[in-house]
Amino acid sequence: MKIDGKPFRSIWRDDAGEVRIIDQRWLPHELRIVPLDSREDFATAIRDMWVRGAPLIGATAAYGVACQMRRDASDAALSETWEILHATRPTAINLRWALDEMDRVLRPLPPGDRAAAAFRRADEIAEEDVEINRRIGENGLALIREIAAAKPDGAPVNILTHCNAGWPATVDWGTATSPIYHAMEAGIAVHVFVDETRPRNQGAQLTAWELNSAGVPHSLIVDNAGGHLMQHGEVDLVIVGTDRTTARGDVCNKIGTYLKALAAKANDVPFYVALPSPTIDWTVTDGLREIPIEERDGAEITHVQGRDDQGRITTVQISPDGTEGRNPAFDVTPAELVTGLITERGICSANADAMAQMFGDLKNAAQDRRHGG
């Protein structure tokens, strides 16, 4: 996407082949671009959310393996790197998917061939993500167009989104925001309610920033306003992202998504999940019981980051000394609350049969790998 008219991605290789990222911790106030080189750099960047978002975590991990292969392409280094990067964050399945994919490609090769092959595959994973998200945009556009047709001429389609499933959560386009960008390009009037998304405020800091940059009309709202707006008919559609979706359509996403889905169900508001296929975990069915939910530092709740009057980015404490925060970073929305899954292959019902029909090849491949095929 573009920042001030200049095309950007969230991660890329520069002319010297070095990996660069936007360090998202400083957005929207500062655009800081940093290099990643050692596997510790990559582990820190994922764990401390310099980069975040399931697809971007996967792409970053892939480049982390590639950079390590340039240093030490031994079997031991390949295994250690898998472990180090896999330990950074437990919920987004794209991390394990990308690490397994790199291991699948590299393990059979002689060490001397691994670095070049690793960068080739990491580049492919990045490009595949961009194309997947572009197609999610096209498929979601059809949905927005259908809703627009039923509204008074010129009235905007009001879309609510939670957290940031935008282009900073991916290599480009985003998942939940891609249909919005495609609708803008198609001349369809849209307006986005952006959940601030406590505690880290990815909506306020990232989604609002990217929509601002793209000229998309939007309003920042507190997380607790969504239900009220739905009760008053102000929301036509909810589109959120996902960090892991099970084989039967249970959706794990940023904390608070489940409550949005409940409000949407109660108010007959369509609730869609933008789902790139690498975010499907075919090895789990019951999301509530099987998906590991990341518990992050309670300081993310008791403290908030922002820019002060002197333009300095600072963090302030908002709760009393001695008050601890309890900080589950994700929740699981059961499939029965999901109207549909917007995927790169089309819109799919959130149930095992529909998903198996649309993605049978990927499901079978995952089962083959699971059984050592």
Ligand SMILES: CSC[C@H]1O[C@H](OP(=O)(O)O)[C@H](O)[C@@H]1O
């Ligand atoms: C397109 S995946 C975006 C997904 O990832 C976010 O989590 P985090 O920022 O903690 O990595 C959030 O759940 C988004 O919906």
